Amino acid sequence: MNSEISHKIKNRTNANDIFITPLELSKYAIDMIDYDKNDIWYDPFKNNGSYYNQYPIECEKKYSEILENKDFFDFNENITIICSNPPYSILDTVIEKSISLKPRIIQYLIGVNNLTARRIEMFEKHNYGLVNIHLCKVFKWYGMSIIVQFEKDKESILTYDRIVWK
Numbered sequence: 001m002n003s004e005i006s007h008k009i010k011n012r013t014n015a016n017d018i019f020i021t022p023l024e025l026s027k028y029a030i031d032m033i034d035y036d037k038n039d040i041w042y043d044p045f046k047n048n049g050s051y052y053n054q055y056p057i058e059c060e061k062k063y064s065e066i067l068e069n070k071d072f073f074d075f076n077e078n079i080t081i082i083c084s085n086p087p088y089s090i091l092d093t094v095i096e097k098s099i100s101l102k103p104r105i106i107q108y109l110i111g112v113n114n115l116t117a118r119r120i121e122m123f124e125k126h127n128y129g130l131v132n133i134h135l136c137k138v139f140k141w142y143g144m145s146i147i148v149q150f151e152k153d154k155e156s157i158l159t160y161d162r163i164v165w166k
Contacts (some may be wrong), residue, residue, distance in 0.1 A: 042079040098123070106151075128154070
């Protein structure tokens with residue numbers, strides 16, 4: 001991708017947050033999760049249901065969808081797994097809200113450049129460890145994407161520092 005496109009994306013004033021995850025990729029992400037039949041799955045950004053409709057049938061499932069007047073930021077029910085593709089333009093706020101719901105697992109599909117040390121620290125501060133990373137490419141999406149999975153009371157598989165090396 002040329003730098004002109006990158007600059008347009010970086011400097012746009014209106015977020016473009018609706019990107020439908022291909023069904024096969026949603027299923028792949030779901031299948032990465034080690035779950036129990038008693039888990040309660042939650043899709044905070046249901047849209048067309050590419051995640052929600054493929055959650056394990058033996059488990060309870062819940063969702064939010066702003067287009068149905070079910071706002072993720074108003075949701076406060078008991079859940080154990082979050083698995084979805086969040087809007088990138090408000091990712092910090094999404095992470096904060098996700099952590100506040102205290103699920104056992106939080107798994108999101110994000111842009112590879114959206115996984116930062118500061119965001120990992122947001123999870124680690126609340127005892128969520130990064131346990132899985134999967135790089136993938138979605139046709140017509142900007143750059144590489146990454147499925148990240150954080151689990152409560154688990155150790156991160158990734159080390160990092162925030163030193164500005166000179």
